[in-house]
Each structure stands twice: as C-alpha cells, then as structure tokens.
Amino acid sequence: MAQTTDTPRSFQEIILRLQAYWASKGCAIMQPYDMEVGAGTFHPATTLRSLGSKPWAAAYVQPSRRPTDGRYGENPNRLQHYYQYQVLIKPSPPDLQDLYLGSLAAIGIDMEMHDIRFVEDDWESPTLGAWGLGWEVWCDGMEVSQFTYFQQVGGHDCHPVSGELTYGLERLAMYVLGVDHVMDMPFNDPQAPIALSYGDVFRQTEQEYSRWNFDVANTEVLLKHFEEAEAECEAILAQAHDDPKTGKRIVMAHPAYDQCIKASHLFNLLDARGVISVTERQAYIGRVRALAKKCADAFVQTDAGGWVAGEVTA
Amino acid sequence: MPDLLIELFSEEIPARMQARAAQDLKARMTDGLVEAGLTYAGAAAFHTPRRLALAVDGLLDASPTLREERKGPRVDAPEKAIEGFLRGAGVAREDLKVQDDKKGQVYVAVIEKAGRPAAEIVAEVLTSVIRNFPWPKSMRWGAGSLKWVRPLHSIVCVLTTEAGAEVVPLNIDGIASGDRTAGHRFHAPDRFTVTGFEDYAAKLKRAHVVLDAQERADHIWQDATNMAFAAGLEVVEDKGLLAEVSGLVEWPVVLMGDIGAEFLGLPPEVLQTSMKEHQKFFSVRNPKTGRIEKFITVANRETRDNGATILAGNQKVLAARLSDARFFWENDQRVAKAGMGEWQDSLNNVTFHNQLGSQGERIDRIAALAREIAPMVGADAALAEQAARVAKADLSSEMVYEFPELQGLMGRYYAQAAGFPDEVAAAAQEHYSPLGPSDDVPSAPVSVAVALADKIDLLTGFWSIDEKPTGSKDPFALRRAALGVIRLVLNNNLRLRLDRLFDAQILRHRINPDGTSDRALLDELLQKVADHGVIGAAFRSVLDQVENKPAWVEKITAHKPDLSDDLLAFFHDRLKVYLRDEGLRHDVIDACLAMPGADDLSLLVKRAQALGSVLATEDGENLVQGFKRANNILAQAEEKDGVSYEFGADPKFAEDASETALFNALTAAKPQIDAAIEAEDFNAAMEALAALRAPIDAFFTAVQVNSDNQVVRRNRLNLLHTIRETCLKVADLTKLEG
Structure with a gap:
C-alpha cells in the first residue's frame, strides 16, 4: 500500500489521479451535478443513492459554493467556489480505510514519511436531515479529508450503510504541491506552453462573486x-x-x-x-x-x- | 487455572471514549463471568486507538456444579400436584426423596446443575457484552446490523493454560473470534498469532504498539519535557490534552517545532488555545518571559528523516492557523482602540433568549443592577456600570467568535487596549467567575459588583419566564450561577439583602422587553422595592396608587408575588449543598433559615456556623435536649389546656432551689443573648445559651413540671416558655434532628 509515487505537478493532475484511482477500484466516475450546491454531498449520486438497499459506488468532482466564505480571492485558503472530490460506496466495504489510504498514495503522499491519523469528527447536515460517524483525516496535522459512515439521510436510516469520503481538493493539492497561496497553485502543468495558475482561472471570478454575494444579490x-x-x-x-x-x-x-x-x-x-x-x-x-x-x-x-x-x- | 485474553480490534476509536470503554469492557466481562460462576484472580483492561484489550487471569476451568434441594408437596398430595411439581423441577418420580417436615412427609427434588466449561461461558458473556456495549455513540457499517463505535474488524478470544492456548469460538455478525491481530497500521500491518497476554503485549511492542495508555502518556510527557528542557524551555502542563493525545497514537513520537516569529506577539492564551484546539499541540514556554515560543506535537510513527517532513507539515498548518488568529487579533484591536462601540452596538442585534430580549438589553439590566450593588460591595457606582457595559463586548469580537473559551480574557485585553481603567478591564475577565465550585472567586469590588449583577440578572430572568432547573436539566447553568452568587457573597463577607436585589431585577425583566420610556416612574418603583422589600402586599398598594398606569405597571401588578421567595428558596437549597460540603449539617442550616434576614447569606452562615460549633460541644448537645424536653412538655400542656403559657414566670412561686436558679440564669442570659444577637456575635449568643444547660438539666432533675399544685404548675410552664423563647432567639432549635 505504501508505495512511493512521484509527486504530481498540478491541481488537475491530482484530480486526474484520484479519478484513475477510484475508477480502478470499481467506482463509476460521475460528472459534477449541474446545479449550485454547497458540498459534494448534495449531488444526488450521494444524497439519494445512499438511500435504499441497492449497492452503489460512485466518485466525482463537485464544484461547491459557499457564498459566506468569499474573500475576493485574497485569502490564501478561503474561496466561495471550490472543488470537492467525493466517493460514495454502498455498502461500505470492510477495507475502506485502506482504499482511502491508497488514494493518498496515488496522489503522491508517501506513507513512510507522513503522519496520517483518523481523528474523531462526526458529520451532521441539518439541511439534509443526515448524520454519520467517522473522522477527519489528518496528514501531518492538516485535515485532508472527511471520512463518514452514513447512518441517516433525509430522516431515513441507512440500510446498508454507505461509506463517504470527501476531499477538499484545493487544500489537499496545496499541501501536496507545497503551495502557500491557493491562487499561486499550478492549475495545469507548469511546463505546458500555456501554464495557468489557479489564480489565472479563478481570481477574477472570486472577486466578482464576492461582490455579488455580499453586496449586490x-x-x-x-x-x-x-x-x-x-x-x-x-x-x-x-x-x-x-x-x-x-x-x-x-x-x-x-x-x-x-x-x-x-x-x-x-x-x-x-x-x-x-x-x-x-x-x-x-x-x-x-x-x-x-x-x-x-x-x-x-x-x-x-x-x-x-x-x-x-x-x-x- | 486458565488465563483469558480478549482483544476487540476496530477502526479508530475516538480518544475521549477509550478509557471509559476499557473500564466498561472489564466491568461487564468480569461481572458476567462471576455471575455465571467463573471467578478469577485478577483483570486488567487496555486501550489504544484501534483496540480494547482485556486480560483476566486465574479463571476457573469451569463453573462449579450447583445442587439445589427443592421442597415439594406432601407424599399424600393429589397426583396432579405431584406431577406439576415434577414438571417444574425437571426431575423424574424416582429421583424424589422423602423428608420429614412439620406438615408431615414431603417430597424433595434434588436438582443438579452441571458446571459448564469456561470457554462456553466466556463465549456467551463476550457475545452479550459486545452486543450491548455502552458506547456513548455507536454506528452500523456495511450491510450488517451490529453496532460498535466504528467498524469492528476482529476479535481475539484466547484461553491459555499450561497445555497451551485455545481460541474460544464465537461469531458475531460474521466476525469469528481467533488468535490473530495486527500491529501498527503503517509500521507493522501484518497479522500475527498470540498465545496469551504476555505474548500479546510483547509482540505488540515489537509491532510498534504501546498497549498501555499510561505508558504512552508517560513516554510523551518525558520526551516532551526533556526536549523543552534541553532548549531552556518548559512544557505547559495539560493533563486533558496529554490523555487525548495518548489516545490518538499507538506509537508516540514526540517532535518539537518553532512558532513563526511573526506570531510571538499574540497573547500566550491565544497561542495556547489555537494550538491546542485545532492541532492538539502542547505549548512550550520560556520560563523567564512567560512567552510561548515553541510547540510539541506527537506523531504516530517514526520516519527515516526523524520526523522532519512531519514537523515541517505541522509547522505549516500552524502558521495558517495562527495567521487567522493574528488577523482576528489585529482587527479586534482596531475596534477595541476605537472604544468597542461597534461591538456594543452589534450586541443589540444578538438574541440572548427569545423571551429575555437581546444581549444589549441584558447588558443594560446588568449595568443598572451593578450600579445598585456597587455601594454595597465597596465599588464606585459609575465604574461598576461602565464595567458592566464593557464586560461582554468581546462576545462580538472575531477572536471570541473563533475561540469561545477565550471570552472574558479577550475582553480584558481589549478593554486595556481601549484605555479603560484597570478595574474595568479586570471585571471583563473576572465577572464570569466563579464558574465551578473550586474556581477562584473575584475580590476586586468592581469585578464583584458586575459578577453579582450578571448572575442575578440571569437567575431572575429565567425565574420570571418560569424556566427553572428541573432534575438533571439545567440548560442555562442556573445552579452554577446561584452557587457563584453564594461564593461571591461568602468569600467577600458581603452583607446583601438578596430579596430586594431579586425584586428590583425581576422588575427590570418585566419592563425592559417592552422598552419603556417611563424611566422616572420605574426608578421610583425600584426605590419602593428597596424600601419595602419583597414584592407583595406592601408593594402592591404602592402600585395601586400610580395614576394612569402604563401597560407595564399593569404587568407588574399581575405579577406573582412569590417569585422572589421561590428564587430565594432555590438559593437556600444551593447553600445547603454548599455548606454540607463544608461540613455543616442540613438541619443546622434549616434551624437558621427560619430566622429573620435569611436572604443575607453572610449573616445566615455566621449563625449556622456558630450553631454548628456549639452543637459540637457537650453543653450544646445537652442544651438542645433540654430545649426539646421543655418544648414538648409545654406543647402538650398548651394543647391540653388550650392556652399558651407566655405570661412569664415569677420566682416567688418557686418551690425548689433549681427553679430559682433557672429563673435567675434565664433572666441573666436574656440581655446577654439580645446584645450578642444585636451585635451579630452569634458565638457569644450561643455560648450564653449553652450556659443555660446546667440550670435546665438541674431543673428537670429536681422538679416535676406537672405538679398537683396548679399555681406551681402554671409557673413552671411559664418558665418553660421562657426557655423556649430564649432559645428561639438564636435559632429555630425545633428544626434540629436527633
């Protein structure tokens, strides 16, 4: 499990590696839901599919919006629009922790050198009437994912239980790539003929939406x-x-x-x-x-x- | 005698639940074994993030055979009865014995319950323990129905004898017991076989797992203090954090790192809280300056770069966290330096409680009450009011929003930054105190005034909307607030008439939500409360005289008069609990509660302490007996005769020298006691009272109260009345037990 992998060079490479990894583990790679949501959990592939008895395994990127977190693109870590990577497997497989650790290895986190910990963090979504037990996963003291066993969704007990993984992609990628400000993070390969940073792609939209969210809407x-x-x-x-x-x-x-x-x-x-x-x-x-x-x-x-x-x- | 080893191996158990779970495993398992007849020599439980383990040694091989004799019907009883008995006992006719009984000859069934092998019992008890484990929160996983704190992966259950180790077979929701476990998640993930507890603990250590939480904690603390010492620094002790961190690692590796120089200007409490809450870091302090300069983190593994990568990562995360803290600190300082007005304004928009108005309204009430209390506690009224207005401003600050536990402390920093007087800044921090029974009690007058006003406002508020604590439910921590008032009063030896403060504040509660503009009338009414005390008939007649009553006056008129009495009774209950912990009997307190001025807690306690100490003497104890005797005889006579004997005794009717002596003693004691009580010198009053013991005893020994001579009898009853009257001046001795 603890194989050394070369370090990815860009934000998108981390996403591509996660897609390839979870595809290789049998997940259906889905596309983002085409509506504004606050978190990857809102995608019907998670919320609705965690209900009922039918087995399910899906992974996808979900653009997520939290208007109150807008900082006009100036804060190194906060954005009103960001990406989550979401995995949902029902029933939760017995080796889900190992599968998860494999995904960290796949994006270049060397288990031999880092300190990975599962720290209690129960999840609750008052808007979805949902809760579960699990952890936030720490890598060298930084939260890199949420790991949850869904117990209830929309007021229904989950039978069987789904295992849900959520990766905050920007934060995780900044850590893996060694970047201090999100806007400085390479979005595509820095050696590409037209190299783009996260800021090239999103600084302007962060400004526009921050203004609209806070003052104009x-x-x-x-x-x-x-x-x-x-x-x-x-x-x-x-x-x-x-x-x-x-x-x-x-x-x-x-x-x-x-x-x-x-x-x-x-x-x-x-x-x-x-x-x-x-x-x-x-x-x-x-x-x-x-x-x-x-x-x-x-x-x-x-x-x-x-x-x-x-x-x-x- | 076999030894038993159990290990329940799961995904990561929350740190805060581990120790309790290990104890529960031990208690439930051993209770279950003993109940089934399997006694044992010793048991010990262990916990790591991924396992609960239990070692039981010296277990019986099998439960003992039980033999029970059950008595049945007489031998000549109807056949049906005998058959019923055989069915119930589960034995055959030929197995019955016949015994002589006082009823005649009866059948006796001898029922033997064969002992059961240890393995069978262990499997049964463990299955039940796992299925009914008292986790504070548990969950299901996969397609199963078993509940555990996190998914349970394997069960080791092994009985070890000289002959070797044997797996106790059991299967719970598809998890079969075995003799294999795994080591550290990253250092030694392969599974291995264990043959007993010693083998288990030794192999775990080789597999990078320290089984004993105390050993992990000791190791962490020792390495941490050594590292800090080598750098000329010291680790800030935090037992709770140490226990938590030991529950997050199986193989603790202590690392010390630097805090960026740009953050060292933050208040040490902010650094400490941010590092502890977010990162579970220990703070490392420079003993010379008191500044926090480094941090200690505990990793769960060794690495070939000796933790350099891990430490660098942690340092980076910390820098991001502290940038936030510094951002809050700097923003807050700006608002503070501008006088905190922005925060005070914003508290008007924060609901304190939907029936008790906004935080801003609450602060207005506290300020008014603090002003009123100030002269009673030796504080300047204007300063107390100002302090009350500043004290909660930090609730709007960004730092307190992020770290609620820093409320008050940040208030002090910010009040200083705003240039408020030192007393005001101190009150911002101290007015929350005392929080617990062992928390320090403020003594600075301004802090005391605000602390009292804060708590009394809270209590009167919830009393006026009938939200009192019931049973174990006390969501607004009202018991704690009452205890806080009690400790503030007693520790500072304050003389306060609480009922008047209650009434005044209850009025403010009644009126403020309507936002009255009629300040003058309100002030006048509050003054009447100060004059008349408890809301009741007297106050009601004051209200009746108000012409053109505004609506809020009507509201007060309709107000239940016993509200503040009820609140005072609540205080008395808390006081009893508090004084009981200080070693004062509850009946002693009851005896003093019945006396006037029971809302003056200092006076009440002084009286109770004096009574308590006199009761501890032989004279005191006997005096109470004498009083009770006098009281009983008198009460019986009064009931029988239908009159009360309060005419006063006359020494000229005394027949016996003891009567005269008692008469003289009472006459001498009375002015002494009156003077002592007037001077609130209860010890002197009690001593004077205790001195009556000898003459009272001598009186009862020498004379018969109910003499045939009616004149003598009446005079003696009148004398008894004087005893009663004199004693009751000091305390209501009828309330004493025994």
Whole structure:
C-alpha cells in the first residue's frame, strides 16, 4: 500500500489521479451535478443513492459554493467556489480505510514519511436531515479529508450503510504541491506552453462573486425564488405516482430534489447577504430539511431507491 | 487455572471514549463471568486507538456444579400436584426423596446443575457484552446490523493454560473470534498469532504498539519535557490534552517545532488555545518571559528523516492557523482602540433568549443592577456600570467568535487596549467567575459588583419566564450561577439583602422587553422595592396608587408575588449543598433559615456556623435536649389546656432551689443573648445559651413540671416558655434532628 509515487505537478493532475484511482477500484466516475450546491454531498449520486438497499459506488468532482466564505480571492485558503472530490460506496466495504489510504498514495503522499491519523469528527447536515460517524483525516496535522459512515439521510436510516469520503481538493493539492497561496497553485502543468495558475482561472471570478454575494444579490428576488423552489418541490411530490400520459409509475424524486438543492443554495446566498437573523436561520434550515426529507421519502418509492412493486418499504 | 485474553480490534476509536470503554469492557466481562460462576484472580483492561484489550487471569476451568434441594408437596398430595411439581423441577418420580417436615412427609427434588466449561461461558458473556456495549455513540457499517463505535474488524478470544492456548469460538455478525491481530497500521500491518497476554503485549511492542495508555502518556510527557528542557524551555502542563493525545497514537513520537516569529506577539492564551484546539499541540514556554515560543506535537510513527517532513507539515498548518488568529487579533484591536462601540452596538442585534430580549438589553439590566450593588460591595457606582457595559463586548469580537473559551480574557485585553481603567478591564475577565465550585472567586469590588449583577440578572430572568432547573436539566447553568452568587457573597463577607436585589431585577425583566420610556416612574418603583422589600402586599398598594398606569405597571401588578421567595428558596437549597460540603449539617442550616434576614447569606452562615460549633460541644448537645424536653412538655400542656403559657414566670412561686436558679440564669442570659444577637456575635449568643444547660438539666432533675399544685404548675410552664423563647432567639432549635 505504501508505495512511493512521484509527486504530481498540478491541481488537475491530482484530480486526474484520484479519478484513475477510484475508477480502478470499481467506482463509476460521475460528472459534477449541474446545479449550485454547497458540498459534494448534495449531488444526488450521494444524497439519494445512499438511500435504499441497492449497492452503489460512485466518485466525482463537485464544484461547491459557499457564498459566506468569499474573500475576493485574497485569502490564501478561503474561496466561495471550490472543488470537492467525493466517493460514495454502498455498502461500505470492510477495507475502506485502506482504499482511502491508497488514494493518498496515488496522489503522491508517501506513507513512510507522513503522519496520517483518523481523528474523531462526526458529520451532521441539518439541511439534509443526515448524520454519520467517522473522522477527519489528518496528514501531518492538516485535515485532508472527511471520512463518514452514513447512518441517516433525509430522516431515513441507512440500510446498508454507505461509506463517504470527501476531499477538499484545493487544500489537499496545496499541501501536496507545497503551495502557500491557493491562487499561486499550478492549475495545469507548469511546463505546458500555456501554464495557468489557479489564480489565472479563478481570481477574477472570486472577486466578482464576492461582490455579488455580499453586496449586490437582490434579496427580494432570492427570497421569492426560495419560496418558489419550495412550492415547486412540494407540488412535484404531490403528483400521483402513476403518470396519466404514459400510464407508467413515475415518481419524480429527482426533479423535486433539484428544487430542494435550489432552495438550499438560495438560503446560503441570503445568509451571505446578512438578511437572515439568528432565529430565522433555524427556521429556514428546517424548511430545507423538510423538503430533503420528502425527497428522500419519494426516492425510496423509486426503482433506484429499492422500491419493488407489492412490497411495503419501511 | 486458565488465563483469558480478549482483544476487540476496530477502526479508530475516538480518544475521549477509550478509557471509559476499557473500564466498561472489564466491568461487564468480569461481572458476567462471576455471575455465571467463573471467578478469577485478577483483570486488567487496555486501550489504544484501534483496540480494547482485556486480560483476566486465574479463571476457573469451569463453573462449579450447583445442587439445589427443592421442597415439594406432601407424599399424600393429589397426583396432579405431584406431577406439576415434577414438571417444574425437571426431575423424574424416582429421583424424589422423602423428608420429614412439620406438615408431615414431603417430597424433595434434588436438582443438579452441571458446571459448564469456561470457554462456553466466556463465549456467551463476550457475545452479550459486545452486543450491548455502552458506547456513548455507536454506528452500523456495511450491510450488517451490529453496532460498535466504528467498524469492528476482529476479535481475539484466547484461553491459555499450561497445555497451551485455545481460541474460544464465537461469531458475531460474521466476525469469528481467533488468535490473530495486527500491529501498527503503517509500521507493522501484518497479522500475527498470540498465545496469551504476555505474548500479546510483547509482540505488540515489537509491532510498534504501546498497549498501555499510561505508558504512552508517560513516554510523551518525558520526551516532551526533556526536549523543552534541553532548549531552556518548559512544557505547559495539560493533563486533558496529554490523555487525548495518548489516545490518538499507538506509537508516540514526540517532535518539537518553532512558532513563526511573526506570531510571538499574540497573547500566550491565544497561542495556547489555537494550538491546542485545532492541532492538539502542547505549548512550550520560556520560563523567564512567560512567552510561548515553541510547540510539541506527537506523531504516530517514526520516519527515516526523524520526523522532519512531519514537523515541517505541522509547522505549516500552524502558521495558517495562527495567521487567522493574528488577523482576528489585529482587527479586534482596531475596534477595541476605537472604544468597542461597534461591538456594543452589534450586541443589540444578538438574541440572548427569545423571551429575555437581546444581549444589549441584558447588558443594560446588568449595568443598572451593578450600579445598585456597587455601594454595597465597596465599588464606585459609575465604574461598576461602565464595567458592566464593557464586560461582554468581546462576545462580538472575531477572536471570541473563533475561540469561545477565550471570552472574558479577550475582553480584558481589549478593554486595556481601549484605555479603560484597570478595574474595568479586570471585571471583563473576572465577572464570569466563579464558574465551578473550586474556581477562584473575584475580590476586586468592581469585578464583584458586575459578577453579582450578571448572575442575578440571569437567575431572575429565567425565574420570571418560569424556566427553572428541573432534575438533571439545567440548560442555562442556573445552579452554577446561584452557587457563584453564594461564593461571591461568602468569600467577600458581603452583607446583601438578596430579596430586594431579586425584586428590583425581576422588575427590570418585566419592563425592559417592552422598552419603556417611563424611566422616572420605574426608578421610583425600584426605590419602593428597596424600601419595602419583597414584592407583595406592601408593594402592591404602592402600585395601586400610580395614576394612569402604563401597560407595564399593569404587568407588574399581575405579577406573582412569590417569585422572589421561590428564587430565594432555590438559593437556600444551593447553600445547603454548599455548606454540607463544608461540613455543616442540613438541619443546622434549616434551624437558621427560619430566622429573620435569611436572604443575607453572610449573616445566615455566621449563625449556622456558630450553631454548628456549639452543637459540637457537650453543653450544646445537652442544651438542645433540654430545649426539646421543655418544648414538648409545654406543647402538650398548651394543647391540653388550650392556652399558651407566655405570661412569664415569677420566682416567688418557686418551690425548689433549681427553679430559682433557672429563673435567675434565664433572666441573666436574656440581655446577654439580645446584645450578642444585636451585635451579630452569634458565638457569644450561643455560648450564653449553652450556659443555660446546667440550670435546665438541674431543673428537670429536681422538679416535676406537672405538679398537683396548679399555681406551681402554671409557673413552671411559664418558665418553660421562657426557655423556649430564649432559645428561639438564636435559632429555630425545633428544626434540629436527633
């Protein structure tokens, strides 16, 4: 397991190596979800697929947005838009820790030279009604990943349990590449004819979004969108399971869940604009959680969610 | 006699849960074995991040055979009864014995329970222990249903005798027991066989695992102090951190690193907290300057570069963390130097509790109360008010947002930076104290005024919305706040009428949420409270006289008058617990609680201590007996006769010299006791009281109270009344037990 690998030279090489590694371990390499989300967990490939009895193994990069973390591209470690690498395997295999350590070796972390530790860190997502137990993984005192065994998602007990790995790609890559400021990190190969740094790609967008997130986003419009997304989510789920046009049973868990994701991101934007008070905050989170739960309820009524005609699901 | 070795090997167990889990494993396993008849000589439990281990030695080979004789029906009992008995006992007719009994001849069944081999019992008990293990939080994994703290991978369960080691077979959710385990995750991942505890511990050590947590902690502490000493420095002791860190490593390797020079200007507490909370580093201090200059980290492995890469990585992470801390510190300093106004304003928008308003409103109330308390504790009123307004400003600072445990301390730094007087800065830090029963109690008057106001506001607030602690539920730490007030009062020997402070603050609570503008009327009413005390009839009549009552006055009028009494009773309960820990009996305190001025805790305690010490003397103990005797006789006579004997005795009706002597003693004691009580010299009062013991005893020995002569009897009862009256001046001795 502890093989020495040559050090990658760029951000994208680290991503490519993770993709190759998890592909070689049998994961379906999926693409990012095409909506704004706060973390890789929101991708339906994790949230919804961790529900129900059907086995699943997926890995993907997910661009993630946290409007409140915007620092106009000036902070060496903080970004309002960043990448997570996400792995979800159901049921969690017995050697998941070893598989994970193999992925660190694959991106050039030499186990013989570094101190890797699994430090207690339980995970909870109040917006998704989800929680699990696990660790943050430390490499020489730095958190490089979250490692979680999902126990509950959308209010449903997970049977079987999924093992979830989340890598904060920028931070991990900065460490592996020995870079102190995220904007200085080579995005592609530094020897390439047109070498691009992370800053070349993202400094400007960080500035633009920081300004918009904090000062410009129209809160009335955001609020209206939030309410529309909430209403649409509920309306979709209120539809009969049997489609009158095709005569087929089509439970629209995914379209409804899209609206839930939307509501969640709109809430994050409103939060960044500072228009949500402490007490309201809980109420908004509760509204998103209620949607997530309903979507989860719907998903377990679908084939992918393990629904079988005539069987009563728990 | 076999020895037993158990190892439960899992993914990383949270450090904070390991020690307790090892103890639980030991207790539950050995209890289960003993209950099944397997006694043992000794047991020891161990824990590392990945394993719980238990060694039990000198176990019985098998549980002893148990023989029970069960008595049945008479031999001539109906057949049905005998058959029922045979079924119940599980024996055949021919196995029954016949015995003589007082009922006649009866059947006796002899039931033998054969002993069971140790392995069978061990397997059964261990299975049950694993399935019902009391983890604070447990989880499922994969497709299984077993719950453990993290996925459980293997179980070693071996019984060792001279003949060799044997695996105790058991299987839990597909995990079969065996005799193989693995060493350190990176240094020695291969599995190996173990034959008993000694072999296990020795092989683990070769496989880079120190099994004993104490040994790991000792090793860490020794290496750390040696390294620091060699650099002319010292490690800041932190037992909790040491225990935690020993629970994060199987093979501790101690490394010392540098803190960047640009961070050495941060307050030492900030460095220490940031390093401990985020990185689990120990701080290394320069004993000459008190500055934190280096850190110690503990890695879980050796490397060929002697930890250079690991240390460099840790140093880098620390630099990023401390850059954040320095950023907060510098930003905060800017706000502080501008007078902290920005923070104070922002606290108006922070909800303290949805029924008790914002932090800003709470601070207003605390400031008003601190001002009121100031003269009672020797503080300047204006300074106390200012301190109360500054004390919580740091809650809005970035540093406290990041490290809540630095609240108060940062307040002090920032108040200094803002140029506030030293007393004000000190109060920012000290007003939270005392937090626990052993925490230091502030003594600086301004700090004391704010600390009292803070806690009394908290208590009266939650009392006025009826959020009192119940049972084990005390989410707002109100018991701790009450104890804090008690310790502040007693340690500083303060004379405070708590009920008036309660009332005044309850009024502020009632009124503030409405944002009244009627300051003058409020102040006038508060003054009435100061004059009249407890909210009740007197105060109510004051309210009745207010013309054109604003809504908030109506609110007070509807206010339950017993709120502050109830809060005072809560204080008395806390005081009893506190004084019991100091060695004072609860009934002694009850006897003093019944006396006037029970809201003046210093007075109350002084009285209780004096009573406690006089009760410890022979005179005191006997005096109480004499008092009780007098009281009982008197009470019976009063009930029988339907009158009360409070006319006062007359020595001219005395028949016996002991009566005259008692009369004289009481007459002499009375002014002494009155004067002593007036001077609050309870020891003198108690001594004067105790001196009555001899004449009271002599009186009861010599005379019969209930004489046939009615005049003599009445006079004696009147004398008893004087005893009662005199004794009750000091404390309510009827409350004493025994």
